[in-house]
């Protein structure tokens with residue numbers, strides 16, 4: 001279908017809820033959604049490729065991106081910077097493609113301020129107990145860090161009101177199907193189509 005502009009889809013939620021896992025599973029479906037690659041100052045993990053998983057930057061490089069207004073949003077998360085390069089997102093949407101950002105909650109709320117027409121999806125754990133067990137199962141944080149992430153998660157869950165949709169991540173594929181349904185529905189929103197159809201009638 002002909003379209004004016006793509007959707008900006010923001011997938012967010014507490015650490016350990018499964019944002020990366022669900023986004024990775026969504027990529028395997030043929031959805032035509034484009035994925036924004038973030039910039040970060042954290043060190044690459046084994047197997048991560050610059051420009052594919054992240055754009056790996058020094059602190060100085062990242063700070064100059066902030067100063068030059070090259071980031072749509074950015075946040076400091078556990079001692080590192082993470083941010084969304086503005087140019088790719090703006091150009092891709094302008095070309096009519098949907099783009100997804102997988103980002104933490106502070107960044108998502110910044111995007112909401114500057115880009116309220118985005119589609120904001122909060123990924124919710126089935127329970128705090130399950131969130132804790134996912135963080136423990138991932139094995140990338142110490143027990144102290146897990147405790148502090150759980151405390152932060154409780155505050156983040158309070159912010160779910162600010163999102164358009166809440167998707168429970170009980171089963172990865174079920175969460176992916178819910179997200180695909182949201183994207184389909186958003187693309188059929190009357191406000192997005194009215195303009196296109198008015199043009200058609202004129203032809």
Ligand SMILES: Nc1nc2c(ncn2[C@@H]2O[C@H](COP(=O)(O)OP(=O)(O)O)[C@@H](O)[C@H]2O)c(=O)[nH]1
Pocket residue numbers: 014015016019020038039042073074075077082083084102103104106107108
């Ligand atoms: N605000 C913001 N958060 C991001 C961005 N890219 C990744 N993140 C989030 O930063 C957090 C840490 O990411 P990472 O170090 O890759 O660890 P992991 O996602 O927990 O494996 C996650 O919650 C990501 O969703 C970004 O561009 N902006």
Ligand SMILES: Nc1ncnc2c1ncn2[C@@H]1O[C@H](COP(=O)(O)OP(=O)(O)O)[C@@H](O)[C@H]1O
Pocket residue numbers: 013014015016017018019020021022134135137138169170171172
């Ligand atoms: N639906 C799910 N059911 C069970 N485990 C899950 C599910 N989604 C993610 N996980 C697991 O939970 C852990 C955290 O997921 P991850 O994608 O790293 O979270 P986030 O990106 O939100 O920090 C990983 O070990 C992942 O395999």
